[in-house]
Amino acid sequence: DAGVTQSPTHLIKTRGQQVTLRCSPISGHKSVSWYQQVLGQGPQFIFQYYEKEERGRGNFPDRFSARQFPNYSSELNVNALLLGDSALYLCASSLGRGGRTWDGANVLTFGAGSRLTVL
Amino acid sequence: GNSVTQMEGPVTLSEEAFLTINCTYTATGYPSLFWYVQYPGEGLQLLLKATKADDKGSNKGFEATYRKETTSFHLEKGSVQVSDSAVYFCALKGNTPLVFGKGTRLSVIA
Numbered sequence: 001d002a003g004v005t006q007s008p009t010h011l012i013k014t015r016g017q018q019v020t021l022r023c024s025p026i027s028g029h030k031s032v033s034w035y036q037q038v039l040g041q042g043p044q045f046i047f048q049y050y051e052k053e054e055r056g057r058g059n060f061p062d063r064f065s066a067r068q069f070p071n072y073s074s075e076l077n078v079n080a081l082l083l084g085d086s087a088l089y090l091c092a093s094s095l096g097r098g099g100r101t102w103d104g105a106n107v108l109t110f111g112a113g114s115r116l117t118v119l
Numbered sequence: 120g121n122s123v124t125q126m127e128g129p130v131t132l133s134e135e136a137f138l139t140i141n142c143t144y145t146a147t148g149y150p151s152l153f154w155y156v157q158y159p160g161e162g163l164q165l166l167l168k169a170t171k172a173d174d175k176g177s178n179k180g181f182e183a184t185y186r187k188e189t190t191s192f193h194l195e196k197g198s199v200q201v202s203d204s205a206v207y208f209c210a211l212k213g214n215t216p217l218v219f220g221k222g223t224r225l226s227v228i229a
Contacts, residue, residue: 004162033216042123042208042219043163056216090162092217108217110155112162 002027004111006091012117013081021076021114025093031055032074033108034066035090043090049074081118088113121146125209125220132199132227140194140223142183142209150213152176152185152192157206157222166194166207199227 005024013019025032031050035043045058049068068074072093078085092108126141144152154166154176167176172187181196192209204227209220 035217040221042210042221043217045216045218048216058216088162092163106212107153107165107168109165110163 004091004093004109006089006111006114008114009112010115010117012119014119015081015083017081017118018077018079019081019116021078021089021091021116023074023076023091023093023111025072025074025091026109029093029095029109030072031094031096031106032068032072033092033094034074034076035092035110036060037088037090037113039087046076078116083118086116086118088115121150121211121213121215121218123209123211123218123220125207125223127221128206128224130223130225132225134201134227134229135198136227138194138196138199138203138225140207140209140225142192142194142220144190144192144209144211146190146211146213148213149187150211152183153210153212153217154181154183154192154194155208155210155219157208159205163208199225201227201229203227 007022033048034046037043047066048056052068063079066076090113092110096106122145151170153168155163156166167178169176169185175184183194206222208222
């Protein structure tokens with residue numbers, strides 16, 4: 001079975017531009033989460049979507065937005081790029097909507113990430 | 120709020136040495152605890168987890184025990200291999216999104 005797939009794997013943008021990152025979850029998973037991993041740091045939560053509705057938002061500016069489609073794939077958009085947006089953007093999927101992980105339904109499976117460089 | 124603190128790296132060990140990476144947490148309620156591993160150029164992979172106090176998670180020779188009394192979830196392996204070289208992240212999850220530590224880079228030399 002395919003895991004979580006993300007595209008593109010690498011991209012380079014300049015300040016002020018806009019970027020769209022894409023994520024396809026594991027088949028059957030209805031929840032998608034986005035994380036930003038700056039070099040040398042742990043991943044930081046950006047968004048979670050479940051059944052096409054936003055279920056959580058981290059401490060990121062409004063330049064960051066996301067959506068989930070009927071097939072549960074997702075896009076992350078970042079407008080007006082800044083140098084500090086350079087990072088590895090990770091998508092993760094899970095079966096459940098994001099509560100506790102007693103039965104594994106809410107355990108996240110991560111994709112390999114999209115590495116964004118802003119010049 | 121919830122937070123995770125793990126020992127800073129890098130950690131450099133010889134092959135077959137014993138590994139400990141310390142992780143402590145602050146959380147309300149009873150979170151689940153995880154160790155994720157990130158190999159060079161790859162995304163995060165779940166290494167092991169524990170969902171309640173005194174649970175021991177184990178996988179690929181790695182172990183970690185959920186210690187509520189010390190709010191810790193230290194990662195251990197009895198004999199590391201060169202292929203274990205990676206960055207290891209401790210993480211917790213309650214009724215909130217997954218919260219990660221900053222990561223500990225492990226380098227194992229032959």
